[in-house]
Each structure stands twice: as structure tokens, then as C-alpha cells.
Amino acid sequence: MTSDPHPVQALTPGSHLQFPFSALVGNPELRQALLLAAVDPGIGGVLISGPRGTAKSTAARALADLLPGAPFVSLPLTASVEQLVGTLDLEDVLRDGTVRLSPGMVARAHGGVLYVDEVNLLPDALVDALLDVAASGVNTVERDGISHQHAARFVLVGTMNPEEGELRPQLLDRFGLLVKMANPGTPELRQAIVRARLAFDLNPRAVVQQYAAAQEALVAQLQKARAALTGLDWSDAVLAHATRLALQAGVDGVRGDLVLMRAARAHAALQGHTQVSIADVDAVAELALAHRRQTPAPMQSQLPAARTSMPQSPPTSDCAAGGVVHPAPEGDWGALAPQSEDIAIRLPAGGLVSKKV
Numbered sequence: 448m449t450s451d452p453h454p455v456q457a458l459t460p461g462s463h464l465q466f467p468f469s470a471l472v473g474n475p476e477l478r479q480a481l482l483l484a485a486v487d488p489g490i491g492g493v494l495i496s497g498p499r500g501t502a503k504s505t506a507a508r509a510l511a512d513l514l515p516g517a518p519f520v521s522l523p524l525t526a527s528v529e530q531l532v533g534t535l536d537l538e539d540v541l542r543d544g545t546v547r548l549s550p551g552m553v554a555r556a557h558g559g560v561l562y563v564d565e566v567n568l569l570p571d572a573l574v575d576a577l578l579d580v581a582a583s584g585v586n587t588v589e590r591d592g593i594s595h596q597h598a599a600r601f602v603l604v605g606t607m608n609p610e611e612g613e614l615r616p617q618l619l620d621r622f623g624l625l626v627k628m629a630n631p632g633t634p635e636l637r638q639a640i641v642r643a644r645l646a647f648d649l650n651p652r653a654v655v656q657q658y659a660a661a662q663e664a665l666v667a668q669l670q671k672a673r674a675a676l677t678g679l680d681w682s683d684a685v686l687a688h689a690t691r692l693a694l695q696a697g698v699d700g701v702r703g704d705l706v707l708m709r710a711a712r713a714h715a716a717l718q719g720h721t722q723v724s725i726a727d728v729d730a731v732a733e734l735a736l737a738h739r740r741q742t743p744a745p746m747q748s749q750l751p752a753a754r755t756s757m758p759q760s761p762p763t764s765d766c767a768a769g770g771v772v773h774p775a776p777e778g779d780w781g782a783l784a785p786q787s788e789d790i791a792i793r794l795p796a797g798g799l800v801s802k803k804v
Contacts, residue, residue, distance in 0.1 A: 464651040468509035469661035471502070472640045473631060479714075480624045480734050481510045484602045486672045486713040490623035490706060491582045492603025494566070494738070497628025499608055502640075507562045507604040513666055517559035520552050520601075524568055528576055535590045548588060548595050553580045556601040566605035567614045574614075577603070578621040620699070623706045624731075625738035672716035679712050681723035689728045698739040707735040 471478055480493045495503045511519040522531065533551030548554070552561065561581075566574060580586045586599035605622065607614060619625075631637040647654045655662075689711065693704045708723075710731040715723045 464655050465508050465512040466505050466644075466647050466651075467655060467658040467662050468506070468513050469665055470643060470647070470654060470658045471506060471509060472643050473636050474502070474506070474626075474628060476734065477503075477506055477626045477628060479731075480626045481506060481602075481604070482669065482717060483710050483713040483731065483734070484604070484624065485510060485514065485669055486716055487676055487709055488600050488602050489582070489584060490709050490713065491578070492605060492622055493624045493626060494614075494619070494622040495604065495606045495626050495628060496609055497606075497626075498610070498630055501628045501630065503606040503628070504562065504564060507560060507606075510602065510604070511560040513662070513669055514559060514602075515666065518556055519559055520556040520561050522552055522561060522563045522569075522577070524565060526552065526573065528573055531573060532576055532580070532586055533588050535588055535593060535595055548597065550597075551586075551588075553577070553586045553599040553601070554597060557599050559601055561601045561603050563603070563605040565607060565611065567607040567612050571615065571618065574618050578618065582621065582623075619738050620702060622738065624710065624734040626734065627737065668717065671719075672713070675719075676712065676716045679715050679720070679723055681708070681712070685711070685723055685725055685728060688725050689732075692728070692732050693736065693739075696736045696739060697741040698736060699741070703736055703739040707732060710735050 468478070468481075477495060484490050484493045495506075497503060508519055511517050529551065531551050531553060533554055534549045536547040536549060561577075563569065563577070569577075580599050581601070581603040584598060584600040585596055588595050588597075603622075613619075631640060643654075686708065689707045690704050693701075693707060696703070698704075707728065711727040712723050714731050715727045718727070720727065
């Protein structure tokens with residue numbers, strides 16, 4: 448008899464229940480990106496950018512609940528590189544030649560979800576090391592010429608609030624997928640989100656039971672997609688379409704192309720397809736390319752010719768009064784048109800002459 452793959456049903460009354468992933472309201476792009484990363488953690492993780500209070504952490508914890516027995520590890524802002532990747536105990540090496548690893552957070556997150564809140568506020572060295580492990584699935588710990596490797600395959604979920612600072616482009620590019628979130632835009636959506644959250648806060652067990660069937664189906668879908676992932680292939684036409692999209696986005700390097708193809712393959716696996724299609728590529732293109740897209744500089748031939756078709760100054764109010772409109776000289780666009788004005792000139796004999804200039 449096989450064990451129940453859904454861990455929620457086996458929880459005791461004192462256990463801490465998580466908000467069900469299938470009960471999340473709105474943000475379909477976020478849910479899709481998280482599921483893609485769960486199918487293929489090699490995509491390189493998901494960066495969620497958005498304002499406070501948009502359920503970023505709730506979604507990340509809910510994803511871990513879909514992976515039976517998966518740990519959920521949260522990386523604090525005060526963590527050091529050693530706490531992240533672990534350290535080697537050199538006393539054991541000197542005593543008996545055994546390399547003993549004091550595991551870090553990436554080791555504890557193996558097979559689960561590593562969550563980093565406010566990743567844009569972490570030191571660059573920490574983010575760099577984290578992204579290295581997330582992309583390769585292997586953690587290397589080195590100390591005094593001695594190194595040790597271990598598997599560290601996890602779903603990386605990072606969040607950031609753009610109001611608190613941006614992530615450097617070099618690090619932003621290394622996140623596999625990006626989801627840009629916004630505040631709920633309609634009263635109906637806000638009401639649905641608040642209603643769902645209040646229902647869970649008032650009676651979490653009832654909500655978990657309500658969505659148990661949907662959760663179980665989602666767990667089975669993820670497991671099936673993971674098993675089918677490596678058997679999926681794509682045609683030259685699909686690859687050509689993906690690279691064309693990357694070229695149109697003006698991305699640097701080919702990391703965007705690779706992530707796009709891996710995400711398309713994960714999407715095909717989730718949908719139960721037997722082969723990756725152009726439709727799978729299009730479905731994930733924005734998630735893979737949005738943070739890598741650049742606006743190409745215009746070619747010299749596309750630049751407007753200098754001093755041609757310069758606009759003239761608009762007529763002044765003198766035009767309506769019958770005055771003459773004087774266009775501004777070429778190259779001085781924006782200057783006011785000259786207007787006639789009475790001035791007084793005092794003569795040496797004491798006379799006063801009025802002259803219009």
C-alpha cells in the first residue's frame with residue numbers, strides 16, 4: 448500500500464498548516480513560474496518583484512507544501528557566506544583524513560525550497576554564491592586548499608520590493624524567471640483575496656480540507672511532469688523560435704535562450720505534452736526574458752537629420768491683434784518671437800522722443 452503523497456492530510460491537530468497553493472487568488476503568472484521552477488529547479492529560481500503585502504512569501508511556502516517531505520528554508524539578511532554554503536572541519540582532516548562538512552542552508556534546503564526575502568538587500572557576494580548553487584545543483588565548499596562537493600538541488604524563490612532598491616543587472620540576469628507583481632487592480636479581486644485569507648485565518652483546517660482534492664491533483668501533476676521532463680525533445684523550428692525571441696529582446700549572451708528552452712520544456716511537461724512546441728515557448732517567454740530585455744540603441748541611419756524640419760515658434764497673441772509673427776531663427780527653436788515695443792529716448796536738449804522698435 449502506497450503512502451499518501453499529500454502531507455497535509457497526515458498533519459496532527461497541533462501542526463502548522465500552510466495556505467494551499469490551489470487556493471491562491473489572482474497572479475496566474477506567479478503560480479505558473481513557481482510550478483515551472485518546481486518541475487525543473489535547474490531553471491535557476493524565481494524572482495518575485497512587487498510591493499509589500501502581495502502574498503509573495505505565502506506563495507513560496509505554499510509551493511513547498513506541494514513537494515512531499517520538502518524542507519522550507521528561509522535565508523535571513525544577516526546570514527554569512529559560511530552559513531549559506533557551509534564550512535569544513537579541518538581538525539577531522541588532520542586527525543583521520545576525513546572531510547567533515549558542517550552543512551549550510553543550501554544543504555538543508557536540498558529537495559525543497561530556499562526562500563530569500565528582500566534579496567536585493569543581500570550583499571552581492573552572498574547572492575552570487577546562492578545563484579551559483581541554484582543553477583548548478585551542486586555546492587562546493589573550499590577551505591585552505593581542501594574542497595568538498597555535495598548535491599544542493601532546490602527551488603530558489605527570491606522576493607524584492609523595487610521601492611527599496613534594485614538588484615544589479617549582472618545578478619538579475621542570473622535569476623531564471625521574473626514575475627512582476629502589482630497591487631490588486633479591481634475591487635472584485637481585492638475582495639476575493641481578502642475573503643480567502645480571512646477564511647484561512649479563521650479556520651485553516653477547513654480551508655485545507657476544502658482544497659485537499661485540488662492539492663492532491665497538483666502534487667500528482669508535478670510528480671508526473673518531473674518524471675517526464677528529461678524525455679521531452681523539441682524541433683529545430685521550436686529552437687529557432689526561442690532564439691528569435693531572445694534576439695528581438697536584445698538579451699546579452701545566451702543564458703536567456705537556455706532558460707527559455709528549459710522553461711518551455713517544463714511547461715510542456717506540466718501540460719502533459721509529448722514534445723515541446725512553439726506554444727510552450729510563447730507561454731513562458733515573458734517570464735524568461737522580461738528582466739533580460741534591453742532597448743537596442745538606434746542605428747545612425749535611423750537618427751533624424753540635424754536641423755531639418757525644425758518646428759517654428761507658435762504664433763503669439765499679437766497675431767490675433769493683427770501683429771506680424773516672426774519665426775524664430777533656425778537652430779534657436781523655442782525662443783520667443785520678437786515683438787514691437789514703445790521706448791523713450793531722452794535728447795541732449797531735454798526733449799523726449801517716443802520711438803517704436
